[in-house]
Amino acid sequence: MTSNADPNPDSDPDEIAPDACPTASGIPMLGLGTWQNTDADECAESVRTALETGYRHVDTAQAYENEDAVGEGIARADVDGEDVFLATKVWISNLGHDDVLETARESLDRLGVDTVDLLYVHWPAEAYDPEGTLAAFDRLYDEGLIENVGVSNFLPEQLEAAADILDAPILANQVELHPLLPQEDIRKACGTNDIEVVAYSPLARGEVFDQAEIQTVAEKHGVSEAQVSLAWLREKGVVSIPKATGEAHVRDNWASVGLELDEEDVDRIDGIDERERQVDPDFGPWN
Template identity: 75%
Template sequence: MGTQDAESVAPGTCPTASGMPMLGLGTWQNDDPEQCAESVRTALETGYRHIDTAQAYDNEEAVGEGIAAADVDREEVFLATKIWISNLAREDVLETARESIDRLGVDYVDLLYVHWPAGEYDGEETLSAFSELYDEGLIENVGISNFLPEQVQEAVDICDAPILANQVELHPLLPQPDLREACENAGVEVVAYSPIARGEVFNQPEIQEVAEKHGVSEAQISLAWAREKGVTTIPKATGEDHISDNWESLTLELDREDVDKIDSIDETNREVDPDFAPWN
């Protein structure tokens, strides 16, 4: 089936079992304060209820301004941010998490991630600080990001607070089946960043064919494919057109033939690959 008007999709459509909305707005590289705030406001007033940022994006203040400007109650917004690798020592986590919350202009965040298992990351020390923030009510959920399968289970075993999600690069050119299985086994949800592979999905014939079949964009196909895999997506979008197009993916249903065709793509492409990544 094709898409419906964005307005027909109820706010919070397709939440996971935890209540985390399965489509969010990513804000990586949205570093112009005015544009960032406007993107967040537009997304929330379109119907999004999941906003993702990070200390390293240098836009937490603008994200907070966008949330404050939107005609949406803070309690309806699932807000996530991430602690950067240089701030993962125990005391730095406790201090900089509070600074992030202050910059966002909120009393708590719904999800706080370890951005990468790198730099000052130490499982015991870092995650004990996250658990302390959880116990204090400053964060509603603990998250990890860019963790390998074996690191996911280790983090779950170490952390006193439950770990909600592992945020990783995931899209049809990097489907990460082993990682998805490991997360499922550990009771950890998967959140995909770069879910349209920085635009590379637009160049894939298989995705082009499915998009033509449904009369929608390749971006919508990629987002709907991830949802079929049980994966939450947080595509970056700045302009109203892209924000709305991504939102309409929630009304798109792929059939088994569509999913199999996308799964048959044999090209692999990782877009985010820093030297300090655990797979390097």
């Protein structure tokens, strides 16, 4: 089995400046995901390491129970916090109108910030009520507590409905997306509505490392399979937020910013016919 447990030693993330990372509507296209990063010190250190490596986008959520550690990591980093694009998400049990207002403020307190760059509806499930939930997001936006509104795990029809209700524009829809789940319909719907796509689990929890097509492209360029997958997402105009805790993986993922895939590479990866979803709760809107 090939994996990014042994990052390419020839990659030099130190040569890639933060401003070399492309942005999509102001969102740095490579960010640090923090799902399941629940050890407080490890989480804070991974955030600090990522920011000092060059990342300027950090993603968390109420449900991850690490917002305080993410805030601590930003505070520890030798980076101006104003330069960090920070995103969090409101959990499904907190999506009632008043709960959104209350818990979003609690998130800001835990993160140690006055405003967050992007606040997502985590899933359109449980307490989610389009009119009430989104009215609360509009209020937070109008009050300046959030710079942008986002949604997560929304299918095209839910995206259209939310866009019609909200006064604030939807900046992004965060979904599981990787070479084994390319989400063409969602990407098309987002493109039609000028909404960015953010990919969580962009490495399919390591499943992409076993794909022969990705291995071939990685060998061609002398890089890891992780870098190839992240570069493929960037070629598709998709923002990615891979989780990484150790310094080696943080730096290897960052090195993907310097990898340019050619048309043959992209076509080869597009040709993967295996389809596999990693995150599939019963309340997922596709179920």
